[in-house]
Amino acid sequence: MNYRLNIWKLYAIRFFYNLIPAYVIERLFWEQRGMTIQMVVYTEIIFAITVVLLEVPTGIIADKWGRKQMIVLSTLLECFMFLILVFATEFWHFAAAIFLAGIARSASSGSENAMLYDSLLQNGQEQAFEKYLGRLNVCDFTAAIIAALCGSLLASRYGFELNYWISFVSMLVSVCVSLMLVETAVKSKSDESTEIKEHIKASVRFFRKHPGVYLVVLSGMVTGAALSFIDEFWQLYLNRLEIPVLYSGLFSAAIMIVRLPGNIIAYVIKSRFRYRTILSSVTAIFAVGFIYISVIKDYTSLVAIFLICLLSGIIEPITTGYLHHRINSSMRATIDSFQSLGLNVVLIITGLGFGYFSSKFDVFGGYGFIACICVAFFVYFLIVSKETIEQ
Template sequence: MNRNILALYLVKLSKWFSLVMPIIVLFYEKHGLGLHDVFVLKSVYSVAAVTLEIPSGYLADVWGRKKCLVSGCILFFIGYLVYSFTSSFTAFLGAELLLGIGQTLVNGADSALLYDTTVHYKRENEYLKYEGRITMIGNFAEAFAGIFGGLLAVYSLRFPFYAQACVAFIGIPAAFSLQEFNTKGKIQSPVTEIVRIIKYSLFTNRRLCCNIMYSGIIGAATLTMAWFVQPVLMHLDTPTSWFGVIWTVLNLTVGVAALYSDKIEHRLGMNKMNLLILVFIAGGYLALAYNLTYWGLAILLLFYIVRGFATPVLKGYINQLTFSDMRATVLSIRNFIIRLMFAGAAPFVGWLNDMYSLKTALLASAGIIFLPGIIFLVLSFEVNHKKEETEKTE
């Protein structure tokens, strides 16, 4: 078991030791791109992820989690090589496509393999603990990478990309060392099988549907905020050398919160936990919009605390409600929702920022998150209540 856990830690590290994230908006700006262009690039990434998200999850179920993880890590490495040696918007689009496909192959397969590993060793009750630790490692890695990325960027905005390609390579041997436990299915009619799983996840099993949709909305919200951090810092005229430090603090906060996610969930329970997450995530956008000063950094810190325990907890709920032979596909449906929402909303809020103001973009984001979030939260409460009533009568 420890072999797989360690390898998954390294795969997470290779993806999340992000030297480029704290300075990437500055990098784009140097090459003549506005925030709208930045969000277009990230939407292309998301479109690539959306297009292949569910098929890649099914591929992980029938072809193998390990093979998908290996392929994803290789594409991730190539994507950063392209970024390292090109300068045009078109080349950046190509790199985003490679990174999007690579990310899609890893998403779902990693959590599914982790859950399969805990089931194989009869320790599935510890899944949330390990998912929290992996989330913590990812965010700790991103946090400390922020310091190095910021320092490298002082000399050249290219240096973080060279180093990032080297870090991405670490995931390849780690993925090759993984041991697979899930019995892979036989590919007979992929389209029919994918449709069956989508129908089951989003229509037949209402409880699972509510959890997938709600988790997808919250995931899109936290992803969007990650891309607002640098515009907020630029709005405050923050020195470049501080970008990495602030990014580090925020991601350390996520890592610490993720480490305690299982304890917080156990204390609050599903309904209270979901309500708390929505209030703080949507409310974070609203509060930040009216506090675009250095006090707004405290709001970002609180937002990132909630982000830290939201990710492993919401994934855990989905894993508890699905079967092993479709687990990666179901998790990919969640990621599909995240990327679809981001791809649809990001260019719009980026346009609002460029045409009007950062405050307007943040307020619009709060509404885009809260309205569907509260709908699926209420539906989730109703489904859980009906389930409890049914269990009492049996």
């Protein structure tokens, strides 16, 4: 069976999964419906807690009973989420929608990467994982750019709600394509044990035996969590700079376009530079960039945001590839799920700080807190990584 067709289907799923014009006006729509920054942070924490609780169990289910089923479940739940948001007027409506989104994220995170890697493995192309993961992310950003450009125009002319209906239809297409995936034929050794506890113990043992993997994955968690606060709150940042909503689509497209080069050439960068050099450099630039956008409250801070986004494109293919090259298929989705679980633990911790300082000093104070986190991790990484990270 030609599993390469799965790769193209995954591209299509990711494209329609992110062809979501609702995202470009999401925070403004939520604010219009009465959601404050603090309330938004609470929903983000609900999302993160949901992922933390379900990430590993869904990864185990994916390893034991199939990755396709979890990807289908993820797209279905996202459809229901958009339906709820269209009619949401109270905090608990938004919280319920985000709870479903958390389940959806848990179901797809480890499953999608495992499906991609094992589809390549069946064709003897697993060493090209970073290359194909980067292209998968390009599909993600391309769809998001199109959605952002169209979404801001539609929102300025027809209001915010139409964007949510279009997003629902796009997600429905993603459901249909996910049903066409072919389950990979890799036999899972996890059939030998059905205990979730045993899978968790095995995963923890793996990270203990490979401290370099732990540190690389941790760097992806910290930078990924920091980047999420740009993705979630840039609309409010532009609003504070008095930039009209008409330009939101252009800005959203721009911060996604600058991520494309990193995803495309990450596999080349990996072959030419040491992992420690790549990750320490990116972390340092994140720290400086967040300091700048928290202190400098004018248009020049947008350059710092672009720089952060530019470097972020390299991170996911590098850190995820480093992990997948060192695990086997029997635990691939489970261990990959630990990466997402850790990211959301970091999101919970940083989200509390971001929400607190945003309530005191607006969104600029929140970004100042993220800057402190990045600086602290940069120092920690330099100290610990010297002897642990393999090339």
